[in-house]
Amino acid sequence: MKPYHTIVITGASSGLGAGLAASYAAPGMTLGLVGRDVARLSDIAEKCRAKGAIVETAALNVAESSPLGAWLKRFDDQNPIDLLVANAGISAGPAPDGTLEGLALASSQVSVNLLGAMHTLEPILPRMVSRRRGHVAVVASVAGLRGLPYSPGYSASKAGVRAYGEGLRAFLAPRGVGVSVIVPGFFESRMTDRFMGGKPFLISTERAVEIVRKGLDRRRARIVFPRLLALGLQATDLMPAWLGDAILRGQHFHIRAP
Numbered sequence: 001m002k003p004y005h006t007i008v009i010t011g012a013s014s015g016l017g018a019g020l021a022a023s024y025a026a027p028g029m030t031l032g033l034v035g036r037d038v039a040r041l042s043d044i045a046e047k048c049r050a051k052g053a054i055v056e057t058a059a060l061n062v063a064e065s066s067p068l069g070a071w072l073k074r075f076d077d078q079n080p081i082d083l084l085v086a087n088a089g090i091s092a093g094p095a096p097d098g099t100l101e102g103l104a105l106a107s108s109q110v111s112v113n114l115l116g117a118m119h120t121l122e123p124i125l126p127r128m129v130s131r132r133r134g135h136v137a138v139v140a141s142v143a144g145l146r147g148l149p150y151s152p153g154y155s156a157s158k159a160g161v162r163a164y165g166e167g168l169r170a171f172l173a174p175r176g177v178g179v180s181v182i183v184p185g186f187f188e189s190r191m192t193d194r195f196m197g198g199k200p201f202l203i204s205t206e207r208a209v210e211i212v213r214k215g216l217d218r219r220r221a222r223i224v225f226p227r228l229l230a231l232g233l234q235a236t237d238l239m240p241a242w243l244g245d246a247i248l249r250g251q252h253f254h255i256r257a258p
Helices: 015-024 038-050 064-077 102-121 125-131 151-175 206-218 228-240 241-249
Strands: 006-010 029-037 056-057 081-086 135-139 178-184 222-225
Touching: 006 015, 015 029, 015 038, 029 064, 029 102, 038 056, 056 064, 064 102, 081 102, 102 135, 102 151, 125 151, 135 151, 135 241, 151 178, 178 206, 206 222, 222 228, 228 241
Parallel strands: 006 029, 006 081, 029 056, 081 135, 135 178, 178 222
Antiparallel strands: none
């Protein structure tokens, strides 16, 4: 398969996004990095430039479609995008005392995680279709495989991202555009640090980046890790609801407020 030469990554200021940017940075590579933390975004951009990549950054909120879409189109005009990764995401959940997360937190997760992925892909997909080439990836989560009691809003947003990516893949394949749906479990990151409770099958950020990059380079339809955690959540979805609910309630997770 031909390598990527122009890549855009949202949520590039930390975690998986920053790791992928650093991994792909090399002479001859053009990177578009989108994030909200200007200082961290500037830092990862300099690291990528030091490795020989051409880097353009944009301090944008993916929940705001107009400025993001305008920037993406300008970038694509100058550097037709080979790979577009919708990675930006946030998480929240009910408080440890049982207080509901509420409308503002729940809807903000849908706005950033699900609508943000749509805001990222939709401006560029018609261009990729017209070129009959290109690859896009959406970052869902194992939390999207089964609604979790400690993160209902996050689970809903990531279930939507997963379904959106799966639907796009089937639609776009005959049009020359590939889609990868990334479904990670726990890996070391600022978001994972806010999960209070057990973190089964936790892996390093470096290992997560390695797995995702390998899958993207091979244009895999699904990149799911760890498999056992994903299978466990899928199994709870196949159980009677009362049993699956009881198992998940027993995990005693909560998410510390950002």
